Amino acid sequence: MKIYIAGAGAMGCRFGVQLSEAGNDVTLLDNWEAHIDAIKKDGLKVVGDEEKTVHLPIMKPTEAEGEGDLIILFTKAMQLRQMLQDIKPIVGSKTRVFCLLNGLGHEDVMKEYIPATNILMGVTVWTASLKEPGVVLMQGKGAINLQAIDASQEASGREVTDILNGAGLNATYDMDVIPSIWRKACVNGTMNSGCALLDCTIGELFASESGLKVVREIIHEFVSVGLAEGVTLDEDDITNYVMEISVKAAPHYPSMHQDLVKNHRLTEIDYLNGAVSEKAKRLGISTPYCQMMTQLIHTKEDIFGIK
């Protein structure tokens, strides 16, 4: 099976490695020159639970040729539209395009470029991180939930599920994946934005009584907007889920902290708290915590001179 990984950051590399080792024909697509050069020269180095070097083709999205059977989108949220534009030549009538980006609102962007019958939406709790260009850290286990957004395409979605499971990626075909996507967005919209703003670990944020008040308000706003959009969400369940993750991930700085504080890169805030705030405006719901968090993160981006 011909698989493109569109966005070969940490997670894209992990999926690429596992799918390739399962016998698929995998090509990585990315725009980061140093990363491309390192992988072309020395292969992709894997560290963590196993140490190995995997040789995978990597190129810029605009250089790819030949329609894919499956394209897995793993870009940063703000790069999605450009990536969809760039990969047009490799999307054929039978190419499944599977979105695993963090955040909300991607389905609408996907539909502008890809027929609904070819779109799969999903969410994953696998993790990975890049140590440096060409070196990916892979530790622990994860899971994937996915669904074809067009109900007629369930068989096709289940086929992709089997391919992922063949690579040990622990995938489940989910008859209602949207609540899971919101649940993960809620994790990111509390701990990622909070830790980025406050320059702290997840454990530090959640150990503060005041920090927990902010977390609970944000969860409440996410759930209110989700429910108003018809997504099945339970505030207590989501709160418990966020709390569980905060305990497991306590010593860590989430990815938005790395983007904003460490690397001075644009954050995904517009696709998390910002997306909820924008949806809320259209629905006539008040979500001041999501709105203020979005404004504060953007202010911090401005202070760092990030564009």
Next chain:
Amino acid sequence: MKIYIAGAGAMGCRFGVQLSEAGNDVTLLDNWEAHIDAIKKDGLKVVGDEEKTVHLPIMKPTEAEGEGDLIILFTKAMQLRQMLQDIKPIVGSKTRVFCLLNGLGHEDVMKEYIPATNILMGVTVWTASLKEPGVVLMQGKGAINLQAIDASQEASGREVTDILNGAGLNATYDMDVIPSIWRKACVNGTMNSGCALLDCTIGELFASESGLKVVREIIHEFVSVGLAEGVTLDEDDITNYVMEISVKAAPHYPSMHQDLVKNHRLTEIDYLNGAVSEKAKRLGISTPYCQMMTQLIHTKEDIFGIK
């Protein structure tokens, strides 16, 4: 005239120096050992517009003896109650007690300890900073507005105004000082809390379009609550005032930034955004920006382990 400065930080030292040089019998009261020791040993060193050493008595509040004609309160907001407790022995039936603390809600605390007829409330735009224990930086000019909270005490309030003017402190007896106190609280509730949270200068905060959105929401909430309490406030006037100050003070880190980020000390947030948020709850008004800002600053205090 026997004057005590209750809280001999930067501003207390400035006022002490000027009032002493005008011929008043001034005693500084403070609890900071290193500061007391330095002033006892070498006098209070003044730097800035003038360089000089001024010898003033300084002691702990509980060590003061003899009723004052005037006591000027210049503590941090959270130290007010303890100071009022400690100075009981020097407050006589004719002692005027003049509150120049930043923030809102101090009048209610004052009334628990001091008869209303003896209380003066005020606000100042004089500035000063402590370079180190015993060394105060005094630059530029300022002004004071003040009022006796009991209308029958106008003559007494005007007498204090004259004493302050005799020391070059540019004081005005104000027939309605409360709006000026709110206006200054609004300056502090936007730039102090914002710059402390975001670790930036006033200019950096106000140069950001997103930062300005946060500032405007906070001003709106301050004004809404003030109006509901019967204080005469105009949102456009206050916004213009805050903007003017932000331009003049652009390169500076406000005092709350110094407290929180630089010195890891408790902030006055509960007497600024927190006071507005608490008043709003009692009035049934929604002030989510003030509430979230208060929670975020407290979270940052928790992260720094400040108690």
